[in-house]
Amino acid sequence: MVKTDLYEYPPELREEFEATEAIQFRDGSSATAADVWHFMTEIAPKRYPFAYTQKKYAGVRLSRDIHLPSAIKNHYLLLTMNDRITRSRENGAPVIFVQGGQSVDPYYAAGGIALRPASVGLWARGRHEGLGLNEEVVRQHKQKEKAYHAISFEACQTAGYENIQEGGLPIDMVAPFTCLRCSDISYGVEAHRHGPNKAVKLMNIDYPMRHQADKTWAVEYFAQNLRRLTSEIGKLAGREVTDADLSKEIRLHNEGRRLAIETAELWWSADLPPTNGVDRRSLYQMGGMEVHGDPSASLTVLRESHAYIKERVNKGIKAEGVVDKPIRLFVCGSCVFPNDFRIEEAGAIIVGQDNHWSDISTLVEEDGDPYQNLAHAILSYPYEQSVEVRAAWTIEQLKKSRADGVLFLYQWGCNTQSAIARMLCDTIKRDTGIPTMIIEQHEGGSEQSEQLLNRVNAFIEML
Amino acid sequence: MSLKRNFFAGVDVGSLAAKSVILEDGKVFATGLVPSGFDSVESGLNALNLALETAGLKKEDLTYIVGTGYGRVSAPYANKAVTEITCHAKGANFLHPTVRTIIDMGGQDCKAIRIDQDGAVVDFAMNDKCAAGTGRFLEVMAGVFKVKLEDLGALSLSATELVPMSSTCTVFAESETISLVARGEKPANILNGIHHAIANRISGLFARVGITSDVFFSGGVAKNTGMKTAIEEALKVTIVKPEIDPQLIGALGAAVLARNFSKKQGLWS
Numbered sequence: 001m002v003k004t005d006l007y008e009y010p011p012e013l014r015e016e017f018e019a020t021e022a023i024q025f026r027d028g029s030s031a032t033a034a035d036v037w038h039f040m041t042e043i044a045p046k047r048y049p050f051a052y053t054q055k056k057y058a059g060v061r062l063s064r065d066i067h068l069p070s071a072i073k074n075h076y077l078l079l080t081m082n083d084r085i086t087r088s089r090e091n092g093a094p095v096i097f098v099q100g101g102q103s104v105d106p107y108y109a110a111g112g113i114a115l116r117p118a119s120v121g122l123w124a125r126g127r128h129e130g131l132g133l134n135e136e137v138v139r140q141h142k143q144k145e146k147a148y149h150a151i152s153f154e155a156c157q158t159a160g161y162e163n164i165q166e167g168g169l170p171i172d173m174v175a176p177f178t179c180l181r182c183s184d185i186s187y188g189v190e191a192h193r194h195g196p197n198k199a200v201k202l203m204n205i206d207y208p209m210r211h212q213a214d215k216t217w218a219v220e221y222f223a224q225n226l227r228r229l230t231s232e233i234g235k236l237a238g239r240e241v242t243d244a245d246l247s248k249e250i251r252l253h254n255e256g257r258r259l260a261i262e263t264a265e266l267w268w269s270a271d272l273p274p275t276n277g278v279d280r281r282s283l284y285q286m287g288g289m290e291v292h293g294d295p296s297a298s299l300t301v302l303r304e305s306h307a308y309i310k311e312r313v314n315k316g317i318k319a320e321g322v323v324d325k326p327i328r329l330f331v332c333g334s335c336v337f338p339n340d341f342r343i344e345e346a347g348a349i350i351v352g353q354d355n356h357w358s359d360i361s362t363l364v365e366e367d368g369d370p371y372q373n374l375a376h377a378i379l380s381y382p383y384e385q386s387v388e389v390r391a392a393w394t395i396e397q398l399k400k401s402r403a404d405g406v407l408f409l410y411q412w413g414c415n416t417q418s419a420i421a422r423m424l425c426d427t428i429k430r431d432t433g434i435p436t437m438i439i440e441q442h443e444g445g446s447e448q449s450e451q452l453l454n455r456v457n458a459f460i461e462m463l
Numbered sequence: 464m465s466l467k468r469n470f471f472a473g474v475d476v477g478s479l480a481a482k483s484v485i486l487e488d489g490k491v492f493a494t495g496l497v498p499s500g501f502d503s504v505e506s507g508l509n510a511l512n513l514a515l516e517t518a519g520l521k522k523e524d525l526t527y528i529v530g531t532g533y534g535r536v537s538a539p540y541a542n543k544a545v546t547e548i549t550c551h552a553k554g555a556n557f558l559h560p561t562v563r564t565i566i567d568m569g570g571q572d573c574k575a576i577r578i579d580q581d582g583a584v585v586d587f588a589m590n591d592k593c594a595a596g597t598g599r600f601l602e603v604m605a606g607v608f609k610v611k612l613e614d615l616g617a618l619s620l621s622a623t624e625l626v627p628m629s630s631t632c633t634v635f636a637e638s639e640t641i642s643l644v645a646r647g648e649k650p651a652n653i654l655n656g657i658h659h660a661i662a663n664r665i666s667g668l669f670a671r672v673g674i675t676s677d678v679f680f681s682g683g684v685a686k687n688t689g690m691k692t693a694i695e696e697a698l699k700v701t702i703v704k705p706e707i708d709p710q711l712i713g714a715l716g717a718a719v720l721a722r723n724f725s726k727k728q729g730l731w732s
Contacts, residue, residue, distance in 0.1 A: 451572075453536075
């Protein structure tokens with residue numbers, strides 16, 4: 001089918017964009033800004049027309065903040081996921097399925113590539129070319145239904161089952177931290193154990209529950225699990241993993257985490273929002289170093305973006321399409337978030353999310369035993385603590401981000417977040433007076449339903 | 464010197480009905496209510512045209528129009544779109560400034576809204592995935608008993624006892640009702656049970672937002688006297704009597720907002 005009416009980057013932007021920095025990849029290769037421009041203007045519109053949709057509320061559409069190089073580079077990295085991951089795997093890097101909201105330092109230290117459920121979906125998406133927006137959404141739904149058939153229609157998410165077991169993605173290992181944040185991981189891990197694709201190795205990185213970060217036994221136990229993990233990935237990658245490898249990786253990832261924290265603090269301090277909500281989320285998430293399947297690439301873009309955000313904040317430059325004094329919303333919960341485009345149209349903006357921010361904002365000690373340091377950091381993730389501790393941390397983020405309201409969203413069937421939502425929101429409301437709203441979501445599509453929109457818009461009007 | 468008259472309209476396109484209210488000088492000047500059709504733009508226009516016709520006005524006579532309800536996103540005739548939660552708050556406050564809590568039961572959802580003295584929303588909660596307590600649910604029940612929707616309330620109030628219902632799920636309640644009828648239970652008693660089951664169910668929404676007097680009941684379901692009585696019993700409150708059709712409150716609030724917005728924009732003084 002011939003795709004028409006696709007978005008086009010303004011040609012006059014080319015010179016300005018091509019003067020920006022190259023993206024450096026983990027394998028030593030790079031993509032110059034000219035390479036990125038060529039791909040995004042000549043190749044991607046043909047291979048991935050859905051991203052060039054003109055539908056203003058489509059969640060996957062390209063950012064229109066075209067003077068922010070990271071906006072274009074982030075899309076470039078997302079749209080080249082299949083090309084890059086496939087090539088890296090062919091060159092011997094095993095691909096490991098992990099959980100969202102966990103750090104990925106040990107996976108990369110051992111020579112692997114760690115992908116959470118959403119990233120596995122992006123890799124799979126890249127294998128289907130020429131699809132328009134609706135065709136792409138239908139493809140995703142069909143795949144998802146296969147997973148629900150295999151797991152349970154009551155599962156909230158499907159832990160990548162549709163792509164790993166049913167879709168033929170060559171994932172080498174399923175090895176998530178088994179923290180309680182998502183109930184779909186327990187469904188998913190069990191489903192993978194019984195799935196038809198026997199080539200997928202299964203390994204649980206056992207996470208001690210109930211606020212154990214200060215218990216020596218728990219740190220040592222989890223550190224042993226991490227050693228087991230790097231050793232197993234090392235076997236797949238055909239290399240021995242040393243403590244120095246992990247120390248080096250921790251330093252690299254800490255740089256990403258620090259940059260994301262500094263970027264967030266800059267963003268939050270600004271009188272006028274320096275980016276729209278989608279670009280803000282991408283920038284913060286790059287600090288987790290997982291989102292592009294290549295920490296070096298994410299870091300390059302994040303370093304460059306940090307300078308841009310600093311300049312915008314210092315000069316009082318506001319992102320295009322955002323109102324001057326938007327209502328500031330902080331989003332809690334896993335997996336789902338409201339449509340940024342609709343929220344901004346209603347005069348608000350999302351300033352932060354607790355989910356991935358929990359691990360991104362947790363720095364790892366760099367001196368001493370890297371496994372123990374990493375274990376201690378991972379066991380300290382605020383998101384994984386008791387509701388009281390998580391609420392105290394969330395309140396801190398609300399103050400930093402100057403949030404006016406809290407939206408707690410969770411996927412229908414999420415047994416964890418649904419149980420936490422009420423208590424967390426009540427605590428926030430009691431201790432800060434900030435209004436909160438809980439929404440259970442169960443929908444696919446690209447633009448968000450009227451039901452959800454109605455609730456969010458009414459909440460914004462109330463604020 | 465002749466002073467220009469200012470008219471403001473609110474158009475509320477819901478899932479079952481489209482409503483419009485025209486205000487002049489802080490008074491309801493005309494109203495329109497039509498069933499919602501497939502085309503929400505057309506439904507909204509039909510409701511608006513009906514009110515205009517009743518008032519003897521043309522669309523050009525309107526200073527400002529606010530669209531609300533689920534059809535607000537497809538309301539090219541409106542100057543601005545606002546959610547019906549905000550509009551019900553403004554509408555109830557316009558009629559009764561002492562109202563602090565609103566129960567809005569419409570065609571496809573049910574809301575608990577707490578407001579302040581100015582009619583601003585302080586907190587609200589809505590049914591999420593369940594159709595219990597909605598007009599659509601009651602439509603299904605009216606279908607089971609083969610009675611008109613507007614007769615459900617009176618029939619329920621003629622009950623001699625309450626038949627307990629174990630489910631408020633629209634689908635399961637329908638099958639449960641059919642089996643209760645087959646067992647010889649009287650329709651009025653079953654309906655009494657249904658109304659109380661729904662009232663108890665939606666009282667959960669008020670556990671979240673709280674109840675402060677005065678309490679107002681809006682939306683199409685508010686015309687159901689059986690439901691009103693059941694809610695008063697479940698929430699232990701007395702619902703204030705509306706001066707106009709409670710189904711029009713969202714449109715009324717939209718018209719109030721139309722007046723406020725247009726004044727702020729300097730379109731009149």
